[in-house]
Amino acid sequence: MEPSIDKAKAEAVKEKAKFTLVQELGGIELLDASYQKQNFSRHSHEGYTVGVIETGAQKFFRTGSNHLAPQNSIILVNADEVHNGSSATDNGWSYRAMYPLPQQFSSINQELGLPSSGAPYFPEAVVYDKSMADMLRTTFNTLKESDNRLLRESMVYATMVKLMARHSKHKGETQTQALAQPQLTLVKQFLDDHPAADISLEELARLAGLSPFYLIKQFQRAFGLPPHAYQIQSRVRLAKKLILSGHKLLDVALECGFHDQSHLNRHFKRTMGVTPGLYAKEYNFVQA
Template sequence: MEEPTMEKRHSTKESAKFQIADELGGIELLDAQYETQNFSRHSHEGYTVGVIERGAQCFFRTGSNHVAPQNSIILVNADEVHTGHSAVEGGWAYKAMYPLPEQFKSIAQALGTNRYGAPYFPEAVVYDPELANQFRLVFETLEKSNNRLLRETLVYASLVKLMSRHGKTPPKPTETSKTQQQLIRVKAFLDDFPQADVSLTELANLAEISPFHLVRAFQKQFGFPPHAYQIQARLRYAKTLLKAGHSISDTAQECGFHDQSHLHRHFKKAMGITPRQYMNS
């Protein structure tokens, strides 16, 4: 079997094309090539399913660093903290989709396997040439074809195969401790009021623990300290507003960013595209 390779190429101009396909109620897609892009610690509401087309990517997921070489598939679970940067000289190119847990659940339900809901992908990088080529066909079809039946069939088939080959039963949730309940309370506040100018002391009072304990426990539980999680919540809110047609400047102000450039910087580091690219998709 052909093994994945890590090629060194000459510098390539960075580019990123973002779109939202209509299938399954809307799936975000990204076709990008990067050299200097360094994704900050971030998470997505959806899963990340990406195929490395050139070069190699290094990224953090589930407590350790991973390298995804050419022809491999990247898998990141929904809401899982991860990063991303080039692993080789000359950068990397990849195509990715970001299906939501609800979309996987609907597929599992249709298959009669909805007992455990959305899948969990334990492996950050998998080498499955057949599936990688199938996803390449999906990406190409979603970009070039308007045949709804073909598009929906290919998306459905590829995600079914991904679940059956590499998906596992999600870890069973353990009983929630008092501290976890306190942390969930803080997380819920940041999710519901991302624009709020709230202090660490106020969040600690909400959780009924000390500020120092809150920072350490929150990061251990959710992968971010509270201030970094607030940025993630603001970015999710910004995506909602931009998708609804709000201007970038109004979105920045409404989400609690200092200004438009502040939103632009965080959006690009987490999403790999600018707010305007997202708005125009």
């Protein structure tokens, strides 16, 4: 009996995720995680994913193909870009990441007076750049350990500027926007604004003035997910906000349109890597 308990404890240690919100640039989410069996379903984030693989290797889908990110490589996922993730080794992987929002990159461009004030696009899913990886690690350590506001802000600004300069392209509009027709954008906006709405495919098709079949096909082509899966992502995003506002998990589930708390738990963990309860418990607000 005891050996099995010890084994269970050992397995639990390998599945850890600690979220932190730092106040720089209006608030940036950080993650320090290690996983062995976690298998992220296809999902997207409002912010970019900028992460450094610390141990092991991760395999993931992004931009229509699969990628492998080994130790010391940098993972880059654009905002709202569909991706997934799982271990590429038997021993799992660990990484540290930040999730800056598009407007935070844009604000830096504007402050620097750069020709393009739009959010950047990172064409490569995995990059090998030792100096950039070291700088990201230094920034993560500074945000974790230092309460010097000037130092913290300086590191965040310098890191994001260097990341854009070395690995991004600026576009007047993103690839998703270029593909999307006005009718599809209308459906996306509805799902963003009303994630808890109990709406049918037929009703969405009428809203867009398209046939249901054509809507599913073109929506997935434009945004990487079919409408029902995109709605789940919108509900998870709303759940995060409600959890951080102190709402009870059962209330969160119902307010977000999930059938019950277990339904919320399942989709939240497949997107965030932790259950809503652990997310609420482990999330720390770091005051500058």
